[in-house]
Amino acid sequence: MTFMQSLQAAWRRNDSLVCVGLDPEPAKFPARFAGDADAVFAFCRAIVDATADFACAFKPQIAHFAALGAEDALQRLVAYIHATHPGVPVILDAKRGDIGSTAQNYAIEAFDRYGADAVTVNPYLGRDSLQPFLDRADKGVVILCRTSNAGAGDLQDLVVNGRPLYQHVAAKVAREWNAHGNCLLVVGATWPQQLREVRAIVGDVPFLVPGVGAQGGDVEAVVTNGCTTDGTGLLVSSSRAILYASRGDDFADAARAATLALRDDINRHRRGV
Ligand SMILES: O=C(O)c1cc(=O)[nH]c(=O)n1[C@@H]1O[C@H](COP(=O)(O)O)[C@@H](O)[C@H]1O
Structure with a gap:
């Protein structure tokens, strides 16, 4: 199955648009x-x-592992997810991008080393x-478009040929770079207006939407x-x-409850969209 097929199956099977981010911070x-x-x-x-039965994907953030020298834990974690929860795809959040010869190695790192x-x-x-x-048609390529952070507009909003740069990214991806149908775009939950604009440009290209929860994005506005x-x-x-919903021994139950609450909140708003 390709990434897109697993994602679509997970959306349906778990009735969920929630991606659980895995950003380990041992102090918490x-x-x-x-x-x-x-x-x-x-x-x-x-x-x-x-959380696996309430999620459509997992997203480990590579710096949170690499900073701890825990690349081996990341590798084992991805293998564990594939073995134990095979229907839930894994997105490695690495935000790569470099000249071709280096990018080739980044692709091997993400897809072949980490799986x-x-x-x-x-x-x-x-x-x-x-x-x-x-070129890896079976894999998903999740391209930054309008990020969730406060400074997103510093460069992404610069007007080029009459429209902001992030809209050029959206249009290029949808019309030129998505030949294999394996592209997604990152649009932050903190920017509902930009979500609407990008959706109008790209049709059905899926969005990874970080920024709900700790960054304060509004779920209803994201869905709408x-x-x-x-x-x-x-x-x-x-x-x-999700990860730090409780710092006590009930942390896993609290994470499950937080994931379910987010799933249900999203679903309340998406019925009939
Ligand atoms: O690509 C990402 O995942 C990403 C893009 C973006 O625009 N904003 C953003 O916060 N992220 C990542 O999404 C996660 C958000 O974490 P929380 O704010 O704790 O939910 C972090 O791992 C970020 O690195």
Whole structure:
């Protein structure tokens, strides 16, 4: 199955547009993990097991593993998700982008070393920098378009040939770079107006939408402005609000409850969109 097929199946099977972000921060782990040499893996595995049936994807953030020297835990975690929850695709959040020869190695890293089904990439270096990712027709290529952070507009809003840069990214991806139908766009939940504008440009291209939960994005506005006409088209991603919903021994139950609450909140608004 391709990434897009697994995503569509997971949307339906789990009736969910929630992507669970895996951003381990050991300082926020429950006390029971203190002194556990494999705490990063054990914590993330517990979160994955508690949320898999309410999620359409998992999104491990590579810097949160690499900064801890925990690349091996990331590799084992992706393998664990594939083995134990095979219907839930894994998006590696690595925001890669470089000249072709280096990009080729980034693609091998994401898809072959880590076994990810999709990866986030930065389009700033242009099409050739993404070609090694785009060529992997069975994998998802998740391209930054209008990011969730406060400074997103510094460059992404600069007007070029009469429209903001992020709209050029959206149009190029939809019309030129998506030949294999394996592209997605990142549009932050914190920018509902831009979600609407990008949706109007790209048709059914799915959006990864970070920024609900800890960053304060409004779920109703995301669904209303971002869903496709069939009421899907979104991976609404939340990390800290799920992972650290409780710092106690009930952290996995609390993560499950937070994921279910987000799923149901999204679904309330998407019925009939
Ligand atoms: O590509 C991303 O995932 C991403 C894009 C973006 O525009 N904003 C954004 O917050 N992210 C990532 O999404 C996650 C958001 O985490 P929370 O704010 O805790 O839900 C982090 O891992 C970010 O690196």
